[in-house]
Structure formats: C-alpha cells, structure tokens
Amino acid sequence: CNRCMAIKTTAIKKINILCKFNDVRKEHIISLRQARRDRQLVSKRLLLTEDEEQREVTMDTASGQQDLVDLLCKVQHSGPERGTHLKALSKALRDPSEQLTFIKQENSVNLLVSLLTGSNAQCRLHAARCLHELSHSPHTNVAPACLPATPYLLTFLSGQSTKFTELCLYTLGNLFPDSDVVKDKLLAQGIIPALANCIENQKHNLAVVEAAAFSLTQLLQAKDAAEKIIPKVLASSLPSQLLSVLNPDPNFGLAPAIECAWCLHYLACSSDGNGELLALGALSHCSSLLMSLGGAVAEGNKEEGMELLVCPLLRCVGNLVSCCPVDSLSTQVGDVRLVAALCAFIKAYLHTQPALARESAWVLNNLTAHSTDFCSALLTLNLVPGLIQLLPFSQGINTMILRVLANVAHKKKESCLQLAQLGLLSTLCATLKMADQEMVTLSLEILFMLVIGRPQVADEFVRLSGVSLLEAIQYNSEGEMRRRAAYLLEHHLLSHSADCTV
Amino acid sequence: MTASGNCPTGTTEERELPFSFTPQLFHLHKDHELFEDGDIHRHMYLQDLYVSGADDEPALSVSEFACHISGCSAVFSALEEYEHHYNSLHRHVCCSCRRSLPSARLLDIHIQEWHDSLFTVLAQRQDMYQCLVEGCGQKFRTSKHRKDHLIRIHKYPPDFRFDKTKKDRGTREAKRPQQKDTAMEVADDVCESEGVCEVMCDVLSEQRELGETMETLVEEEAARMTKPAATMEHTDLSAAFDGNGCTSSETFKTQYSYRVPTTVCFGHSSVRGFRGRRGRRK
Numbered sequence: 001c002n003r004c005m006a007i008k009t010t011a012i013k014k015i016n017i018l019c020k021f022n023d024v025r026k027e028h029i030i031s032l033r034q035a036r037r038d039r040q041l042v043s044k045r046l047l048l049t050e051d052e053e054q055r056e057v058t059m060d061t062a063s064g065q066q067d068l069v070d071l072l073c074k075v076q077h078s079g080p081e082r083g084t085h086l087k088a089l090s091k092a093l094r095d096p097s098e099q100l101t102f103i104k105q106e107n108s109v110n111l112l113v114s115l116l117t118g119s120n121a122q123c124r125l126h127a128a129r130c131l132h133e134l135s136h137s138p139h140t141n142v143a144p145a146c147l148p149a150t151p152y153l154l155t156f157l158s159g160q161s162t163k164f165t166e167l168c169l170y171t172l173g174n175l176f177p178d179s180d181v182v183k184d185k186l187l188a189q190g191i192i193p194a195l196a197n198c199i200e201n202q203k204h205n206l207a208v209v210e211a212a213a214f215s216l217t218q219l220l221q222a223k224d225a226a227e228k229i230i231p232k233v234l235a236s237s238l239p240s241q242l243l244s245v246l247n248p249d250p251n252f253g254l255a256p257a258i259e260c261a262w263c264l265h266y267l268a269c270s271s272d273g274n275g276e277l278l279a280l281g282a283l284s285h286c287s288s289l290l291m292s293l294g295g296a297v298a299e300g301n302k303e304e305g306m307e308l309l310v311c312p313l314l315r316c317v318g319n320l321v322s323c324c325p326v327d328s329l330s331t332q333v334g335d336v337r338l339v340a341a342l343c344a345f346i347k348a349y350l351h352t353q354p355a356l357a358r359e360s361a362w363v364l365n366n367l368t369a370h371s372t373d374f375c376s377a378l379l380t381l382n383l384v385p386g387l388i389q390l391l392p393f394s395q396g397i398n399t400m401i402l403r404v405l406a407n408v409a410h411k412k413k414e415s416c417l418q419l420a421q422l423g424l425l426s427t428l429c430a431t432l433k434m435a436d437q438e439m440v441t442l443s444l445e446i447l448f449m450l451v452i453g454r455p456q457v458a459d460e461f462v463r464l465s466g467v468s469l470l471e472a473i474q475y476n477s478e479g480e481m482r483r484r485a486a487y488l489l490e491h492h493l494l495s496h497s498a499d500c501t502v
Numbered sequence: 503m504t505a506s507g508n509c510p511t512g513t514t515e516e517r518e519l520p521f522s523f524t525p526q527l528f529h530l531h532k533d534h535e536l537f538e539d540g541d542i543h544r545h546m547y548l549q550d551l552y553v554s555g556a557d558d559e560p561a562l563s564v565s566e567f568a569c570h571i572s573g574c575s576a577v578f579s580a581l582e583e584y585e586h587h588y589n590s591l592h593r594h595v596c597c598s599c600r601r602s603l604p605s606a607r608l609l610d611i612h613i614q615e616w617h618d619s620l621f622t623v624l625a626q627r628q629d630m631y632q633c634l635v636e637g638c639g640q641k642f643r644t645s646k647h648r649k650d651h652l653i654r655i656h657k658y659p660p661d662f663r664f665d666k667t668k669k670d671r672g673t674r675e676a677k678r679p680q681q682k683d684t685a686m687e688v689a690d691d692v693c694e695s696e697g698v699c700e701v702m703c704d705v706l707s708e709q710r711e712l713g714e715t716m717e718t719l720v721e722e723e724a725a726r727m728t729k730p731a732a733t734m735e736h737t738d739l740s741a742a743f744d745g746n747g748c749t750s751s752e753t754f755k756t757q758y759s760y761r762v763p764t765t766v767c768f769g770h771s772s773v774r775g776f777r778g779r780r781g782r783r784k
Contacts, residue, residue, distance in 0.1 A: 322529040355539030369525035435568030445523035477572035483520040
C-alpha cells in the first residue's frame with residue numbers, strides 16, 4: 001500500500017490510520033492550510049515510547065484503558081507498584097479528553113513534579129513521559145497547567161540520560177506556543193541559554209541536538225519572536241552551533257540537520273538575522289550543502305525525506321542572498337555552480353512537489369538579479385534550454401523562471417542573441433498568448449531586450465509571425481500591454497529601416 | 503548606434519519607453535504564501551504523517567492561453583486552439599465596420615463591396631459582384647444575381663450566411679463609432695448596394711439581425727475546439743443550427759469592443775485597413 005506511512009527517524013516505523021483514508025487526509029490538509037493562513041499553525045512533536053518504537057501500533061488505545069482518576073489515586077500512594085501505575089497513567093494521557101480530566105484533578109501536576117524531582121529514577125522517567133503526553137495536547141489550556149514543571153525541565157537539560165533529556169526538550173518545545181503566559185515564563189526562566197548550553201555540551205549526541213533544535217524552532221515561530229526572541233538567539237552561540245551540525249551524519253540520518261536548517265530559516269526570515277548569519281558564513285555553508293544534495297538528486301539518489309532538508313536550506317539561501325551585498329555575493333556563496341544544483345532540484349521535484357520547484361526558482365531569481373557571475377554561470381553551464389522548457393508550468397513557476405531569464409538578458413546584454421537562439425524567442429511567441437498577465441508583461445519586456453539593437457532578432461520574430469501576435473495585443477484591455485506592443489511594432493518590427501536603432 | 507534625421511533623439515525615446523523591467527530581489531517573511539506548501543509538509547513530518555511522494559499539494563498545472571482581444575474571454579488549454587480561435591474570429595476583421603470575416607478573400611470582397619465608393623460607382627455600369635467561390639471568376643451585376651448563381655451553379659444553400667445584404671444589418675450600425683476618416687464615412691453613407699454578407703461578433707447584433715450571423719460558424723469552430731476543457735460563454739443559438747450536427751452546449755459568442763484608434767488594424771499588414779482609400783490615394 002503506497003499510502004501507508006513510513007517514517008525514518010532513528011529507525012522507527014509506525015503505521016498511522018489517518019493516512020489510509022485519503023479523504024480524511026485531504027480534509028486535514030485543508031484545515032492545516034487555513035490554520036497557517038490564520039498564523040495559527042502549531043506543529044507539536046510526540047516522542048514515541050520505547051514499546052511503540054519496537055513494534056507497530058495503531059492509534060487505538062481502547063485496549064487496557066483504566067479509569068484515569070483511579071490511576072491517579074494509585075499513583076498518589078507510594079509503594080513498589082508506583083512505577084507501574086505511573087506508566088499506565090502516561091499511556092492513558094495519550095488521549096486528549098483524558099488530558100483535560102487530568103488537569104482538572106487537584107494537585108495532579110504538582111504530583112508529577114514531585115515525582116519528576118524525586119529519588120526514584122524510573123518514576124522520574126515516567127513522570128517526564130506523563131508531562132510529555134500532556135504537552136502534546138491539542139487543548140491550549142493544558143500547557144499553562146504544566147507550568148510548575150518547567151523550571152525543572154530546564155534544569156534537567158544537562159546531565160541526564162539521553163531519553164530523559166529528549167523528553168524534556170520536546171516537552172518544552174511543545175508547551176511554548178500554547179500561551180503567552182507559558183512563553184513569558186519560559187523566556188524568563190532562561191530557555192534560550194539552556195538550549196544553547198544543551199546543544200554545545202551534547203553536540204555529539206545527535207538525538208539530543210535534534211530535540212533541542214526542534215524546541216528552538218518553536219521559539220522562533222512565535223508572533224513576537226522578532227522583538228523578544230531572535231535578538232537573544234543571535235547573541236548566543238546558537239547560530240554557530242546550528243551551522244556546525246548542519247551536515248547530515250551518514251549514520252544518524254537527516255533528522256538533526258533538518259531541525260537545524262529550519263532554525264536557520266526562521267532566523268534568515270527576520271531582518272536582524274541576516275547580517276549575523278552572513279558574518280558566520282551561513283550562506284557558504286548552506287550553499288555547499290545544497291550543492292552536494294543537488295548532485296545527489298541529479299544522479300537519482302533521492303534519499304527519502306531529502307526534500308525536508310532541501311526546503312529550509314533553499315529558504316535560507318534565498319533570503320540570505322537577498323540581503324547580501326552584490327560585490328561579495330560570489331565569495332559568500334562560494335561556488336557559482338549552485339545554479340546547477342537549483343536547476344537539478346527544479347527538474348527533480350517539478351511533478352512531485354511543485355512548490356519546491358517554485359522555491360528553487362525563487363532562489364535562482366535572487367542569485368541572478370544583480371550578479372553578472374551567476375547570470376554567466378547559467379549560460380556557461382548550459383542551463384538555459386532546460387529553464388525555457390519550464391515556461392509552460394503555472395502556479396508561479398513560469399513567472400519566476402521568466403524573471404530569471406529576464407535578469408540574464410538585463411544583466412548581460414551581450415547574451416541576448418544567444419538567449420534568442422537557444423529558443424527563448426520562439427517560446428515567447430507562446431508565452432505572449434498566455435492568460436497570465438504577468439507572463440505576457442514579462443514576455444514583452446524580454447522581447448524588447450532581445451530585439452533592441454538586434455535587427456536579426458527582430459527579423460526572426462517577424463518570421464515567427466510575431467507581428468500579428470503583437471497586433472492582437474494592441475486590443476488587450478490593459479493599457480500597459482497595448483503600449484508595449486505598440487512600441488515594439490512601431491520602433492522595431494514594422495519600421496525595418498534600422499535607422500532607429502538605439 | 504546611428505541616428506538619422508527621421509528619428510527622435512535617443513533621450514526622447516528613453517523618456518517615452520513603456521518598458522520598465524528591473525531585476526528584483528525578494529526577501530520573504532516566514533508566513534509568505536510561497537512557503538505554504540513547504541510548511542504543510544514540515545508539519546506533516548513533525549506529526550509523523552509525512553509520506554515521501556504523497557500528493558499533498560496541488561498538482562503541477564500548465565498555463566492556459568487566453569485571447570487578447572478586449573472583451574473576448576475565450577481561454578484555451580492548448581496553443582493550437584488559440585491559433586484556431588484567433589484565425590477564425592479575429593484575423594480577418596474589417597477596420598471600418600469591425601465585422602469579422604472567415605477568410606482574407608471574403609474580407610477583401612466585403613471591404614470592396616461595402617466600403618469602397620469607387621465600387622459603388624463602377625457597379626452601376628458593369629458586373630462587379632464576384633462569385634464567392636474561389637476560382638470561379640464570374641462577376642454579376644447585382645448581389646441577387648450572384649446569389650442565384652451561387653445557389654444554382656455551386657449548390658449553396660439559399661440562406662448562406664456570408665451572403666447577406668447590407669440592408670439587413672439593422673439599426674445596430676448606427677451605434678458603431680464612425681471612422682474619423684471622412685472618405686470612409688462617405689462610403690458608408692452612400693453605399694446602398696447589396697454586398698457580401700459578413701458575420702458579426704456581437705451580442706446585440708445577434709438579437710437584431712435576421713438570423714444568420716457568424717455565430718454559427720463560430721459555434722462550429724467552438725465545438726471542434728472545446729473538446730479539451732476551455733471556458734467559453736454559453737449561447738442559446740444552438741437551436742438555430744440545422745444539419746451540421748453540432749449539439750454541443752459549449753458554444754460561445756464573442757463580444758469585443760475596440761478601444762484603440764481605428765487606424766490600427768488586424769491582418770497581414772496594416773495597409774489592409776485603408777483599403778477603402780485605395781482609389782483615392784493613387
């Protein structure tokens with residue numbers, strides 16, 4: 001069943017019922033899109049239990065369900081069975097309605113906190129697990145109830161077992177977005193330095209790094225992150241730490257690099273972030289990683305989930321390039337052949353993930369906008385014909401690609417003849433007829449650039465029946481189009497006396 | 503760079519340039535819509551719902567083509583359809599009265615018979631009405647004679663759509679903005695001879711005309727074109743069809759108005775628009 005879910009994170013496989021019903025999945029995605037448009041999309045992460053890691057489970061928790069209040073009572077009484085009951089409690093807390101029931105019980109969270117900080121190691125772990133289940137709740141009133149635990153969770157970020165630290169990190173990351181009270185408390189309690197120390201001291205422990213980076217992504221997406229969070233993050237060692245973990249470990253896989261890349265993306269989106277990141281060499285780092293990924297993709301080695309890493313890297317590079325001074329762009333990026341990697345991504349993901357192709361095209365635009373080096377690279381690496389073939393595809397892909405080609409024509413006027421001969425001129429005869437107005441406008445602009453001062457290109461366009469095409473545009477309802485078409489006809493295509501070349 | 507006396511100077515031209523493209527950098531904030539699909543994937547991954555290769559996002563689509571003519575809302579999924587539409591409906595258009603003819607030859611004949619005052623004069627003395635069938639070569643004294651010929655010899659239907667008389671065009675003519683060129687206006691006013699029927703692309707004309715308009719031909723074309731999905735307006739003219747087997751409900755009519763100076767025209771060369779003045783210019 002190719003709709004069955006398989007996800008590789010530290011060798012965990014799990015089948016999720018949701019995916020088996022395509023309609024349910026589609027509905028779910030529609031609601032996610034709306035949530036994002038409302039800026040309400042919160043992505044929590046649930047760490048599976050060891051039992052779940054080792055065998056396939058379903059979402060069905062009906063078997064062995066015990067009464068929650070009853071369980072809580074059992075936990076309250078100390079004794080050798082406490083650990084067992086606590087474990088059962090953590091299983092019960094997977095259920096959202098049970099989560100609500102739990103927090104309504106008096107002192108329930110305080111009980112967990114005392115067990116979390118108690119002398120029994122097993123109970124500490126189970127208590128942390130309970131808090132983790134609570135943190136994953138879809139109900140936003142659960143997180144504030146967990147506040148008593150947070151200072152301890154932060155303290156435990158150093159010097160515990162990997163599993164325990166991971167639980168604490170994911171729990172903190174899940175709690176953060178749910179309410180402003182939680183946010184303010186966690187920031188005041190020093191979550192940023194705690195995360196920085198955690199990554200620094202446990203750099204070799206990739207599971208912990210992954211968890212810490214995930215938590216950081218939660219912080220960086222806050223509405224007021226720009227004022228309250230990002231400056232502190234930039235001032236800490238976090239940016240350089242993130243960069244140092246960016247390259248995927250062949251044994252551990254992509255997951256830690258993915259989380260770090262998303263952190264860098266959120267930082268690069270902010271206006272403050274770019275300067276700091278550029279100074280740290282982030283552009284060069286991300287570009288070279290993209291290039292090796294692009295090479296793999298071009299050879300057909302598409303590791304599953306690679307696009308999850310490509311996506312945030314593209315965004316980093318795209319935004320960093322837009323803030324990088326033009327004269328240092330080539331050195332900051334390091335290698336102009338990045339454009340080949342971007343074209344490889346477009347080709348590889350065009351049909352399976354068009355949005356990724358579009359993002360790659362966006363990066364190409366930013367690279368070619370003001371840099372002669374990158375425009376030249378597109379030509380010398382013979383990437384232009386491939387780009388021209390992308391011009392039929394809509395949803396923002398062809399407009400961005402056309403912009404890239406316009407950038408090249410604009411930046412390297414001597415290349416215009418070559419562009420025309422590579423097929424751009426004949427393709428313009430098609431793009432000029434498209435319904436998308438932006439395509440037509442850009443096409444007219446490019447046509448002007450190709451034709452001006454080049455009567456042989458003008459002749460060729462006339463041979464391609466371009467004149468009647470432009471005449472038709474003169475009846476377009478948009479004045480801007482009519483003026484451009486009229487100008488081209490008047491000055492370059494009909495009056496072929498060549499006296500008017502400029 | 504050369505400049506001759508006939509040209510405006512370089513600087514003047516630059517000021518008048520309607521082209522404004524400059525390369526642009528786009529810095530995108532995290533909530534930008536370009537990032538939507540990638541963010542959804544990210545969310546699905548974190549929630550353990552990610553499937554590499556699942557088509558969670560809208561499928562790749564191909565740009566549509568659209569007719570440029572203002573008011574014509576025809577849209578096409580393939581370039582050939584566009585070409586066909588344009589050549590059928592917009593290519594051979596008379597600049598004087600803006601009627602659309604199906605071919606260059608019929609356009610020529612139309613212009614000659616409807617807008618050429620010289621023709622009117624000559625027609626009083628000699629056989630000027632050409633047979634519409636290419637290669638026949640015969641000419642007739644009146645359009646009625648030609649029509650009889652077409653029916654008898656060439657087996658045309660008596661209600662052939664391209665052989666309407668000028669008188670039948672109705673009062674709609676008065677609504678059309680007249681040519682500035684007085685020579686043309688004169689031609690329109692005095693020309694009472696019967697001429698080649700042409701077909702109009704106009705919603706109003708369809709209501710007032712006596713039936714045969716180009717819509718019929720257009721609908722035939724449209725029926726052929728609309729096999730792939732194309733958005734076209736509906737018309738209730740399908741009832742007017744007889745015998746051509748077109749029962750498609752996806753017919754359309756075009757309606758457009760020109761807002762540019764009438765001196766500019768369709769056709770292979772802009773000279774076509776000034777056909778009516780042929781006699782005078784020389």
